[in-house]
Amino acid sequence: MKRLIQSCLALIITVAIIIDGYLLFFKNRNATAQSTTQTSTSAASFSQKASSASQSSSARQKYQNGTYTGKATATQWGDVQVQTVIKNGKITSVKVLEYPNDNGHDKEINAQALPTYKAETLKKQSAKIQLVSGASETYKGFTGSLQNALDQAEG
Amino acid sequence: MAETKLITKQIIAMEMPFSVKFVVAGDQNFHATLTVQKVTRYLQHIDQDFSPFKATSLVCQFQRGELAAADCTAEFQEVYGLVMRAQEATAGGFDPFFRGQFDPTGIVKGWAIQNAFTRYLQPLLTNETLVAAAINGAGDIQTGVSAMTTFRWQVGVEDPSDRQQLLTGFQLGNGAMATSGTSRHGEHIVRQDVQRTLQQATIIARDLITADIWATAAMSMGPIAFNRLTAGRLQSILVDQSNQIVGEEQPC
Numbered sequence: 001m002k003r004l005i006q007s008c009l010a011l012i013i014t015v016a017i018i019i020d021g022y023l024l025f026f027k028n029r030n031a032t033a034q035s036t037t038q039t040s041t042s043a044a045s046f047s048q049k050a051s052s053a054s055q056s057s058s059a060r061q062k063y064q065n066g067t068y069t070g071k072a073t074a075t076q077w078g079d080v081q082v083q084t085v086i087k088n089g090k091i092t093s094v095k096v097l098e099y100p101n102d103n104g105h106d107k108e109i110n111a112q113a114l115p116t117y118k119a120e121t122l123k124k125q126s127a128k129i130q131l132v133s134g135a136s137e138t139y140k141g142f143t144g145s146l147q148n149a150l151d152q153a154e155g
Numbered sequence: 156m157a158e159t160k161l162i163t164k165q166i167i168a169m170e171m172p173f174s175v176k177f178v179v180a181g182d183q184n185f186h187a188t189l190t191v192q193k194v195t196r197y198l199q200h201i202d203q204d205f206s207p208f209k210a211t212s213l214v215c216q217f218q219r220g221e222l223a224a225a226d227c228t229a230e231f232q233e234v235y236g237l238v239m240r241a242q243e244a245t246a247g248g249f250d251p252f253f254r255g256q257f258d259p260t261g262i263v264k265g266w267a268i269q270n271a272f273t274r275y276l277q278p279l280l281t282n283e284t285l286v287a288a289a290i291n292g293a294g295d296i297q298t299g300v301s302a303m304t305t306f307r308w309q310v311g312v313e314d315p316s317d318r319q320q321l322l323t324g325f326q327l328g329n330g331a332m333a334t335s336g337t338s339r340h341g342e343h344i345v346r347q348d349v350q351r352t353l354q355q356a357t358i359i360a361r362d363l364i365t366a367d368i369w370a371t372a373a374m375s376m377g378p379i380a381f382n383r384l385t386a387g388r389l390q391s392i393l394v395d396q397s398n399q400i401v402g403e404e405q406p407c
Binding site for chain 1: 161163165172174176217220221222223224225227229232233235236237239240241244289291294295296298308309310311312313315318319320321324332333334335336337355357364
């Protein structure tokens with residue numbers, strides 16, 4: 001029974017790889033239509049917009065020369081989407097696409113306005129402090145720091 | 156308020172110390188090991204991909220023009236998008252190009268801590284066991300509390316002239332604090348403010364990415380340009396070269 005399931009899985013995976021390969025190598029021109037397939041199967045989620053690809057480029061290259069648009073990613077500063085120029089399979093430049101609904105700088109500052117925390121000043125060297133923010137950047141900087149001392153004191 | 160227990164786990168990633176903290180309800184038990192392992196693994200994975208010191212990282216490959224299209228991961232695209240947005244939003248105060256080369260290091264730690272927090276700690280704050288959780292990565296702090304608790308994190312800002320002392324402190328529920336400075340390793344931020352007015356900049360925000368970006372930007376821009384651009388919409392603790400807090404905003 002276990003072997004049967006393993007065989008089935010192997011078969012499914014093989015078929016998926018073949019379909020994926022077919023879509024990737026031969027259907028690249030219809031990138032917009034195929035982009036959902038591409039994004040779900042490859043680590044780099046690009047769809048091709050315009051291509052100046054030379055037909056002679058190696059078949060092993062996953063991406064033909066051209067400009068590719070990545071999937072939009074939601075961040076706290078709104079969606080970000082990058083467009084990448086690919087030459088000989090390597091990334092030569094990246095640019096961030098502008099969204100027409102962007103309100104410019106205000107949005108990015110306003111998005112953080114009115115935080116939900118309640119801040120109160122504490123006495124210096126308060127024993128109740130649990131977290132310390134400073135400009136230390138290395139392990140060396142941390143050893144002997146106040147945060148380190150607090151962590152040690154807590155055990 | 157009910158009794159609570161504080162658990163602290165130190166981990167090393169990105170060649171830096173991280174403190175992961177859990178506040179457990181007094182009558183409950185919490186085993187932090189698995190969660191801490193997940194956080195550690197995630198931070199190590201981010202370091203592999205984004206370290207400017209590892210020749211095999213995606214960032215270094217990209218700098219050399221050798222990043223394969225297939226290796227331009229969704230994470231890489233997200234970071235690229237974020238730092239370019241940050242550069243624009245801060246009018247260049249946050250600069251993702253160091254010596255002309257793409258280098259998102261200024262955001263990667265804060266971004267990674269925030270992601271680790273959201274993925275591995277935040278979901279635990281919904282049950283009765285865990286009251287609060289926080290990650291502090293060498294001064295970049297993301298905190299969270301459960302909806303039911305009155306517990307607040309006591310967060311201090313280090314005095315840049317004496318790192319055994321605190322300059323000031325705050326209470327954070329769900330929030331973040333990041334500090335940028337020159338006190339430990341000299342100048343690593345390109346200054347727009349030629350006077351180099353600030354020796355340390357701390358920002359409190361809802362999320363660490365925001366706090367991190369604006370802390371760096373404030374250092375670079377100086378207090379005047381920073382206040383003009385943000386118009387008091389971000390809470391900041393800016394320390395000048397004479398160790399004075401400039402234009403201190405009153406906590407609400």
